[in-house]
Amino acid sequence: MDNGGVDGAAAAGRWRFGPNASLASVSASSIRAVLDKVIANIRDDGPRPVLPLGHGDPSAFPCFRTTAVAEDAIVAAVRSANFNCYAPNVGVPPARRAIAEYLSRDLPYKLSTDDIFLTAGCSQAIEIALSVLARPGANILLPRPGFPFYEARAGVNGLEVRHFDLLPEKGWEIDLEALEALADENTVAMVVINPGNPCGNVFTYQHLAEVANTAKRLGIMVIADEVYDHLVFGSNPFVPMGVFGSTVPVLTLGSISKRWVVPGWRLGWIVTSDPNGVFKETKIVDSLTIMLNITTDPATFIQGAIPQILENTKDDFFEQTINLLRKTADICYDKIKEIDCITCPRKPEGSMFVMAKLNLSHLEGIHDDIDFCSKLAKEESVIILPGVTVGMKNWLRVTFAMDPSSLEEGLGRLKSFCHRHTKNST
Numbered sequence: 001m002d003n004g005g006v007d008g009a010a011a012a013g014r015w016r017f018g019p020n021a022s023l024a025s026v027s028a029s030s031i032r033a034v035l036d037k038v039i040a041n042i043r044d045d046g047p048r049p050v051l052p053l054g055h056g057d058p059s060a061f062p063c064f065r066t067t068a069v070a071e072d073a074i075v076a077a078v079r080s081a082n083f084n085c086y087a088p089n090v091g092v093p094p095a096r097r098a099i100a101e102y103l104s105r106d107l108p109y110k111l112s113t114d115d116i117f118l119t120a121g122c123s124q125a126i127e128i129a130l131s132v133l134a135r136p137g138a139n140i141l142l143p144r145p146g147f148p149f150y151e152a153r154a155g156v157n158g159l160e161v162r163h164f165d166l167l168p169e170k171g172w173e174i175d176l177e178a179l180e181a182l183a184d185e186n187t188v189a190m191v192v193i194n195p196g197n198p199c200g201n202v203f204t205y206q207h208l209a210e211v212a213n214t215a216k217r218l219g220i221m222v223i224a225d226e227v228y229d230h231l232v233f234g235s236n237p238f239v240p241m242g243v244f245g246s247t248v249p250v251l252t253l254g255s256i257s258k259r260w261v262v263p264g265w266r267l268g269w270i271v272t273s274d275p276n277g278v279f280k281e282t283k284i285v286d287s288l289t290i291m292l293n294i295t296t297d298p299a300t301f302i303q304g305a306i307p308q309i310l311e312n313t314k315d316d317f318f319e320q321t322i323n324l325l326r327k328t329a330d331i332c333y334d335k336i337k338e339i340d341c342i343t344c345p346r347k348p349e350g351s352m353f354v355m356a357k358l359n360l361s362h363l364e365g366i367h368d369d370i371d372f373c374s375k376l377a378k379e380e381s382v383i384i385l386p387g388v389t390v391g392m393k394n395w396l397r398v399t400f401a402m403d404p405s406s407l408e409e410g411l412g413r414l415k416s417f418c419h420r421h422t423k424n425s426t
Contacts, residue, residue: 026155029148031055034370034389041378051402051410054373054383056197056352058401059261063324066261067317073308074265074301083304089292091118091269095306099269102310103252106240107273115272117288120298122227122268125253127153128295129223129270132287133188134159141182141190143174144391145198145355147225150191163391164190168345168355172201176214189221189251192241195228198390198397199355200329200348202236205243212244221284224252224273230259230318233326234349242273249278256309258352261321267302325352325400328407332400335411341418342396352401355387358394364423369394375421380413 027033035054042050058064077083083092090096096116104111119125126149133140134157142150144163154161164179166172179190192211194203203211215222224241232238241250255268270288272279279285297303332354333347341362348354358369366372369386373396376382387395400407 022155026152029389030152031148031385031389034386035383038370038373038377038383038386041374042381042383043378046381048381048413050381050383051406051413052383053398053400053402053407053410053414054385056258056399056401057263058352058399059263061403061406063403064261064321064401067313069312069314069317070256070260070262070305070309073305073312076308077301077304080304083301085300087118087297087300087303089297090289091116091297092300092303095303098307098310099271103240103242103254103271106238107242107245109245109275111271111273115274117270117272117292118298118303119255119268119270119292120296121257121263121266122225122253122255123149124266124295125255125268125270126150126225128288128291129251129253130154130157130159131291132284133157135188137186138188139184139186140188141179141220143191143193145387145395145397146191146391147193147197148389148391159188160186162187166196166199166201168199171346172196172199172355173203173207174211176210180214180218183218183220187218187220189223190215190218191223191225193225194241195226195232195238195350196353197225197228197351198353198385198387199346200351200353201346202232202234202238202350204236205239208239208241209244209247212241212247215248220248221279222248222250224250226252226254227268228258228351229254231322231325231352232350233322233329234347236349238350240273242271245273246275249274249276249284251279251284256306259318259321260309260313265302267298267306324404328400328402328404329354331404331407332398332411335408335415336398339415339418341422342414348400352399354398354400355390355392356396356398358387358396360394362423363418363421366421369396372396376414376417379420380417382410382413382417384414 096113100111130153139160162182165175250273252271257263336344344356385397
């Protein structure tokens with residue numbers, strides 16, 4: 001058999017395959033990639049434990065352990081032997097029904113089982129939603145600062161990204177006038193993250209109503225990222241974007257990851273919050289089903305545990321989590337106020353994060369936020385996410401979802417680092 005052409009190409013070092021070059025560019029600015037670079041600066045022989053103020057996973061801390069109800073539900077689902085099988089592409093019916101009932105508590109209409117599509121965490125929900133919307137020439141409106149996974153998935157799918165600003169002086173509200181100017185006939189959706197990651201803000205009912213009316217005028221859907229739903233501890237209550245589903249069609253993305261503090265369980269959902277049936281009319285529902293036919297499912301036994309988790313978790317578990325987040329948010333805000341070179345424009349009221357602005361003019365030998373976080377990791381073994389990762393250069397995203405004593409120690413090290421690098425006024 002003559003395969004000399006193939007052998008010749010190989011011998012000459014000209015293999016015909018290679019990597020997808022676009023993956024490197026979209027991954028380089030992901031939270032995981034940036035945190036890995038920051039963590040690489042930590043000394044292996046450092047005398048103090050590493051304190052992670054850079055990511056939203058407090059599950060490692062005993063004070064944030066999930067409820068026993070959730071753990072028992074998982075065990076029961078496994079031992080039942082009813083969930084060792086493949087699941088339907090959209091999810092097992094009891095889990096979909098339970099999620100519909102759970103989310104309907106906060107809406108002026110009832111969701112049905114058919115409105116619920118199960119995903120492997122909220123990240124896969126984002127991936128599927130953007131894949132469904134991708135078409136040649138289409139663009140999507142994303143918040144700045146925001147969650148960079150949206151930019152990454154848009155890049156992979158060939159969706160043009162246009163950024164609208166969140167305004168720190170207005171409690172991180174959306175600049176709706178500027179947003180409207182960004183849109184054109186190829187705009188397909190806008191993303192609203194509420195409660196806010198990375199800002200820790202919670203939008204008011206009035207502001208969300210304005211968002212809905214703006215999207216309706218533009219003829220676009222709203223993708224409502226509500227993975228931090230109900231994790232609020234300030235003056236504004238959590239209002240689901242789906243409340244305005246009669247005004248504008250809403251794709252709601254969520255999961256059990258944050259409220260139950262189990263991000264590793266990878267159970268999320270996409271919800272068509274659309275009582276007028278626009279998503280069916282425009283074939284979005286069909287496209288969601290098609291995408292779920294060609295992607296992976298959340299583990300079936302996790303799906304099987306969902307009804308018990310949602311129905312049997314007691315309010316005191318949620319209250320304990322909220323009280324702890326309120327306490328650590330207060331600690332974070334108060335401690336940052338003591339640091340001259342860092343300004344926090346607004347006290348966090350939800351989620352697990354706060355944005356703080358660096359004043360580089362006060363610091364010696366610090367070039368930007370990446371340099372700041374890299375040197376902080378090396379000198380103090382404290383991990384903080386550079387703000388440029390979420391769209392705000394020379395800002396910091398700080399998480400306060402951790403044990404209060406560890407948080408105080410981490411912020412104390414941050415203060416020491418800033419004091420050590422402060423310019424000598426003389």
